[in-house]
Amino acid sequence: MKYLPIVVYFEPTGTWYVIPPQVVVSLVSRKTRGQHTENPFESATLNLGALGSYAVTDPRRNLAKATLRAVEDGDRYPQLRDAMAVVILADSRSLAEKSRVAVQRILDTYGI
Numbered sequence: 001m002k003y004l005p006i007v008v009y010f011e012p013t014g015t016w017y018v019i020p021p022q023v024v025v026s027l028v029s030r031k032t033r034g035q036h037t038e039n040p041f042e043s044a045t046l047n048l049g050a051l052g053s054y055a056v057t058d059p060r061r062n063l064a065k066a067t068l069r070a071v072e073d074g075d076r077y078p079q080l081r082d083a084m085a086v087v088i089l090a091d092s093r094s095l096a097e098k099s100r101v102a103v104q105r106i107l108d109t110y111g112i
Helices: 021-029 048-054 059-074 078-109
Strands: 006-010 015-019
Touching (some): 015 048, 015 059, 021 059, 021 078
Antiparallel strands (some): 006 015
């Protein structure tokens, strides 16, 4: 739900990746469900093999710069940022609350 860049360290190759938030949202939006949830925006896997262009060269010098650049890049899409931060998050919270209330009502009928 958060509109943030993802910074990943891939230990087998010692490679850092910085993926801008709009790229993350775009990739996740194509998934029909999440890794551990029905909503892919709550939990999703990304394939680093398809994200080679986001590998950071010389991370000691460039990791912070790449991260700040990814944040700035994501800021170029304010409607997408706002949709994720407000609409998608609000919808998810609403569904969670409705689900919790519905289940609690059923549990109450059983005295649980």
